[in-house]
Amino acid sequence: MKQINAEVIAVGTEILIGQINNTNAQWISKQLADNGINVFYHHVVGDNLGRVRSSFEKAQRDADLVLVTGGLGPTEDDLTREAFQLVSGLEMHEDKVSMDRIKEFFLKRGRTMSPNNHKQARVFEGAKVLENTVGMAPGMLVEHEGTVWAFMPGVPREMKQIMSDHVMPYVREKFDLQSVLQSRLLHFIGIGESQLETDLLDLIQAQENPTIATYASEGEVAVRLTARADSKQEADRLIDVVEKEVMERVGQYFYGYDETSVQQQVFELLKQRQFTLASAESLTGGLFADALVSLSGASEVFLGSFVAYSPLVKQQVLGVKEETIRKEGTVSEQCAIEMAENAVRLTGADIGISFTGVAGPDGSEGKEPGTVFISLHEKGKQTRTTELSIRSSRQGVRAQAVKKGFDLLFHYLK
Amino acid sequence: MKQINAEVIAVGTEILIGQINNTNAQWISKQLADNGINVFYHHVVGDNLGRVRSSFEKAQRDADLVLVTGGLGPTEDDLTREAFQLVSGLEMHEDKVSMDRIKEFFLKRGRTMSPNNHKQARVFEGAKVLENTVGMAPGMLVEHEGTVWAFMPGVPREMKQIMSDHVMPYVREKFDLQSVLQSRLLHFIGIGESQLETDLLDLIQAQENPTIATYASEGEVAVRLTARADSKQEADRLIDVVEKEVMERVGQYFYGYDETSVQQQVFELLKQRQFTLASAESLTGGLFADALVSLSGASEVFLGSFVAYSPLVKQQVLGVKEETIRKEGTVSEQCAIEMAENAVRLTGADIGISFTGVAGPDGSEGKEPGTVFISLHEKGKQTRTTELSIRSSRQGVRAQAVKKGFDLLFHYLK
Numbered sequence: 001m002k003q004i005n006a007e008v009i010a011v012g013t014e015i016l017i018g019q020i021n022n023t024n025a026q027w028i029s030k031q032l033a034d035n036g037i038n039v040f041y042h043h044v045v046g047d048n049l050g051r052v053r054s055s056f057e058k059a060q061r062d063a064d065l066v067l068v069t070g071g072l073g074p075t076e077d078d079l080t081r082e083a084f085q086l087v088s089g090l091e092m093h094e095d096k097v098s099m100d101r102i103k104e105f106f107l108k109r110g111r112t113m114s115p116n117n118h119k120q121a122r123v124f125e126g127a128k129v130l131e132n133t134v135g136m137a138p139g140m141l142v143e144h145e146g147t148v149w150a151f152m153p154g155v156p157r158e159m160k161q162i163m164s165d166h167v168m169p170y171v172r173e174k175f176d177l178q179s180v181l182q183s184r185l186l187h188f189i190g191i192g193e194s195q196l197e198t199d200l201l202d203l204i205q206a207q208e209n210p211t212i213a214t215y216a217s218e219g220e221v222a223v224r225l226t227a228r229a230d231s232k233q234e235a236d237r238l239i240d241v242v243e244k245e246v247m248e249r250v251g252q253y254f255y256g257y258d259e260t261s262v263q264q265q266v267f268e269l270l271k272q273r274q275f276t277l278a279s280a281e282s283l284t285g286g287l288f289a290d291a292l293v294s295l296s297g298a299s300e301v302f303l304g305s306f307v308a309y310s311p312l313v314k315q316q317v318l319g320v321k322e323e324t325i326r327k328e329g330t331v332s333e334q335c336a337i338e339m340a341e342n343a344v345r346l347t348g349a350d351i352g353i354s355f356t357g358v359a360g361p362d363g364s365e366g367k368e369p370g371t372v373f374i375s376l377h378e379k380g381k382q383t384r385t386t387e388l389s390i391r392s393s394r395q396g397v398r399a400q401a402v403k404k405g406f407d408l409l410f411h412y413l414k
Numbered sequence: 415m416k417q418i419n420a421e422v423i424a425v426g427t428e429i430l431i432g433q434i435n436n437t438n439a440q441w442i443s444k445q446l447a448d449n450g451i452n453v454f455y456h457h458v459v460g461d462n463l464g465r466v467r468s469s470f471e472k473a474q475r476d477a478d479l480v481l482v483t484g485g486l487g488p489t490e491d492d493l494t495r496e497a498f499q500l501v502s503g504l505e506m507h508e509d510k511v512s513m514d515r516i517k518e519f520f521l522k523r524g525r526t527m528s529p530n531n532h533k534q535a536r537v538f539e540g541a542k543v544l545e546n547t548v549g550m551a552p553g554m555l556v557e558h559e560g561t562v563w564a565f566m567p568g569v570p571r572e573m574k575q576i577m578s579d580h581v582m583p584y585v586r587e588k589f590d591l592q593s594v595l596q597s598r599l600l601h602f603i604g605i606g607e608s609q610l611e612t613d614l615l616d617l618i619q620a621q622e623n624p625t626i627a628t629y630a631s632e633g634e635v636a637v638r639l640t641a642r643a644d645s646k647q648e649a650d651r652l653i654d655v656v657e658k659e660v661m662e663r664v665g666q667y668f669y670g671y672d673e674t675s676v677q678q679q680v681f682e683l684l685k686q687r688q689f690t691l692a693s694a695e696s697l698t699g700g701l702f703a704d705a706l707v708s709l710s711g712a713s714e715v716f717l718g719s720f721v722a723y724s725p726l727v728k729q730q731v732l733g734v735k736e737e738t739i740r741k742e743g744t745v746s747e748q749c750a751i752e753m754a755e756n757a758v759r760l761t762g763a764d765i766g767i768s769f770t771g772v773a774g775p776d777g778s779e780g781k782e783p784g785t786v787f788i789s790l791h792e793k794g795k796q797t798r799t800t801e802l803s804i805r806s807s808r809q810g811v812r813a814q815a816v817k818k819g820f821d822l823l824f825h826y827l828k
Contacts, residue, residue, distance in 0.1 A: 017447040041469075044457075
C-alpha cells in the first residue's frame with residue numbers, strides 16, 4: 001500500500017491566543033490513523049493572509065493530503081479562500097446550491113442575511129462542494145498539482161459531519177484504501193489494571209493484529225482490541241479470536257461491550273430479574289441514586305434513596321438504632337447493615353444497598369478518610385457487607401465507593 | 415513596547431495519531447497572550463529527527479521565542495535534544511543536579527534506574543536548567559542567535575510547573591515586559607445571558623481596558639473583566655471602576671467572585687444563618703444532595719435528602735398524600751409542596767427544598783418533558799413553589815433544575 005502523508009492545518013487567531021483548543025486536529029488525526037494515513041504535522045496559523053499563504057505553500061510542497069479547518073466564515077478575518085487562491089491561482093465562483101441553502105438558513109430563522117454571507121458560498125473552480133447539513137459554509141475538496149486539499153469549517157460539529165460524510169469516503173476511494181480498521185472495547189470491573197495486565201501479559205507482548213490496549217478509569221478497566229483487515233468481517237474474525245483468549249482468562253470480571261457502563265448493566269439485570277432496588281447513602285450523598293436516575297427508564301427498577309447525611313436522619317428517618325450509632329458509630333459495618341435492611345423495609349424494594357464512610361479530607365469517628373462500608377441486602381436473605389480503604393480525594397472516594405457498589409450489585413445479580 | 419513573536423512546537427507522534435490532544439498549546443498560548451506576546455504558529459511534529467529538525471530550523475528563522483514541549487524523555491523516540499543540536503551546533507553535557515534528582519526519584523520509589531535515564535539529564539552548554547519539581551526531565555532555556563528557546567516536558571503538569579516557575583519570569587525579564595494583566599470573574603444567577611448583555615450593552619460596546627466578556631453556562635452567567643496596566647494595583651483599580659458600573663445594573667443577581675459556585679454560596683449563607691437544610695428529590699434523583707455533599711464540611715448544614723423516585727416511596731416514606739398523587743399527579747405544585755414540607759417535618763431541618771418533574775426524553779402524566787416544580791419551605795412559613803419549562807436533554811433538565819434550586823435558595827437566604 002502506498003504511504004500517504006497528510007497535514008492538518010487550523011486557521012484561526014482564537015486558537016493562538018489560547019481562547020479555544022484545537023480539538024479538531026485530534027479528531028481528524030484519529031480518522032486518518034484509523035485508515036492508515038500518516039499525519040506528519042499539525043499547524044495552527046492565525047487570521048493573517050501572509051502566514052496562512054506560507055503555511056499552505058509548505059503543505060502543497062510536502063503533503064499528499066491537506067486538511068484545513070476554519071477561515072471559511074463571512075467576515076474579513078476569514079482568509080482561507082483568499083490564501084489558497086494565492087497558492088493555487090484557481091478562480092472562484094458563487095455556488096448556487098450553497099447560496100440557496102444559506103438564504104434558506106436565514107429565512108427559517110426569520111433573520112436578515114447580510115451581504116457578506118455571499119462569501120460563504122464561494123468555491124474554487126473544479127472543486128467538489130461538500131454539503132454542510134448543520135451550518136452554513138460548505139466544505140470543499142480540491143485537487144491541485146498532485147495534492148488533495150479538504151477545506152472544512154472550524155466549528156467541530158460541522159467539520160465532523162463534512163469529514164465523515166464526504167472527505168473520508170473521497171479519500172478512501174481516491175487513495176484506494178482497501179483495509180478497514182475495527183475495534184472493540186471490553187469492560188471489566190472487580191479486577192485492577194495491573195492484575196489484568198499480568199493475566200494478559202503474553203497476549204499483550206505478542207500483539208500485532210489485533211492490537212491490545214488496556215485502559216483504567218475510576219474503579220474499572222477496559223481492553224481495546226483493534227484489527228486491520230481487508231473487510232469488516234475479516235477484522236471482526238481476528239478480534240473474535242483474541243477476545244476468546246481474553247475471556248478465558250478474565251471473563252469473570254467482564255460486564256459489557258463498547259458504549260455501556262456498569263450501572264447500565266445493573267439496570268438491565270434488575271429489569272431481567274424483575275427486581276426493584278432502593279439505596280441508603282451517607283458519604284456518597286445521592287451520587288449512587290443519580291447514576292441510576294441518569295438512565296432513561298430508571299423508574300422501572302429504582303424506587304429511591306435515603307440520603308441520610310446526618311446521624312439523626314439515619315436514626316429518625318432510616319431507623320438505624322441509637323445504640324448502633326452510639327456504640328459502633330455511623331462508619332461501621334453494623335450501621336451499613338441496618339441502612340441497607342431498612343431501605344428495603346421502608347420502600348418495599350427487593351434489594352437494598354447502603355454506603356457509609358469517611359469521604360475526607362479529614363477523618364471522622366476515629367476512622368481514616370477513605371474508610372467505606374457497603375452493605376447489600378436482598379429481602380429475606382443474609383446481608384453482605386464489604387469494607388473498603390480508598391486512597392483518593394473527597395470526590396474520588398465518593399465516586400469509587402459508588403463504582404464499587406455497582407460492581408457488587410453486578411456480580412450479585414448476574 | 416517591542417512586539418514579540420512566538421511559536422509553540424509540540425513533539426510527539428501520539429498527538430499526530432489522535433491519541434492525545436495537544437492541550438499544552440492552548441495553556442501556553444493563554445500565558446503568552448496574557449503577557450502581550452503574539453503567537454504566530456502552533457506546530458505539532460512526530461518523533462522523527464528530520465521533521466523535528468526542519469520545524470526547529472523554521473522557528474529559528476521566524477520567531478523571537480520558541481516554546482517546545484515533549485521529546486525530552488529517556489527513550490530512543492525522544493529526539494528534541496538531538497534535533498536542536500543539529501540546528502544550533504551546541505554541545506551537550508550531563509547536568510549533575512538534574513542527574514542527582516533523577517537518581518533520587520528512583521531511589522525513593524525503590525525502583526532501579528535504567529541507563530537510558532542519563533539522557534534526561536543532558537543539557538546544552540550555556541543553557542539555564544529549569545528544575546522539574548513534579549517529574550524527572552528538567553526544562554531548559556537556551557538563547558541561540560537572537561532567539562530564546564524554552565524546552566519543557568510534554569506532561570502537562572510538568573510543563574505548567576516549569577512554565578510558571580521559570581519560563582514566564584525569564585521571558586518577562588528578558589523582553590522587558592512591564593505590563594501586567596489582571597482579571598476578575600463575576601458570577602450571576604437568575605438572569606439570562608441575553609438580558610445581561612442588553613443591560614451591559616453600552617459598557618460592552620465601549621470596552622477597551624478593562625475588556626468585558628460574558629459567559630453562559632448551565633443556568634448561570636459570568637462576566638470577566640480583564641485589565642492591563644503597569645502594576646497589579648493599577649489594573650485592580652481599573653477593574654474596580656467597571657465592576658461598580660456592572661453591579662449598579664445587575665448587582666441583584668451577583669453571587670460571587672472567581673473560583674466559587676452557587677452551591678458554595680448557599681452553603682456559606684446557611685452556615686452564617688445557622689440553618690439546616692433537607693431536600694426531597696424526584697427527577698433530580700440525588701443530584702441536588704450530591705452538589706452539597708461534594709463540599710467539605712457539608713454536614714454542618716445539610717441533613718439529607720429523600721430521593722423519592724417512585725410514587726409509592728413519595729407516599730409511604732415521604733408522606734405525600736395518596737389523594738394528591740391520584741388527583742394532581744406527582745408532577746404537580748401540590749406534590750412539590752408536600753415533598754418540601756415533609757422533608758422539613760421528617761428531618762427537623764429549618765429549610766426544605768423539593769424537586770419533582772419530567773426529566774424526559776418522554777412525557778409523563780400528560781406533562782411535557784422539562785416540566786419541573788420546585789418548592790421551598792422554611793419551618794413555620796408559607797411554602798413557595800416555582801414552575802419551570804426546561805428545554806434540554808434528560809441530563810440537561812435535571813442539571814438545570816438543580817441549578818435553579820440553588821438559585822432560589824441563594825436569593826431566599828441572602
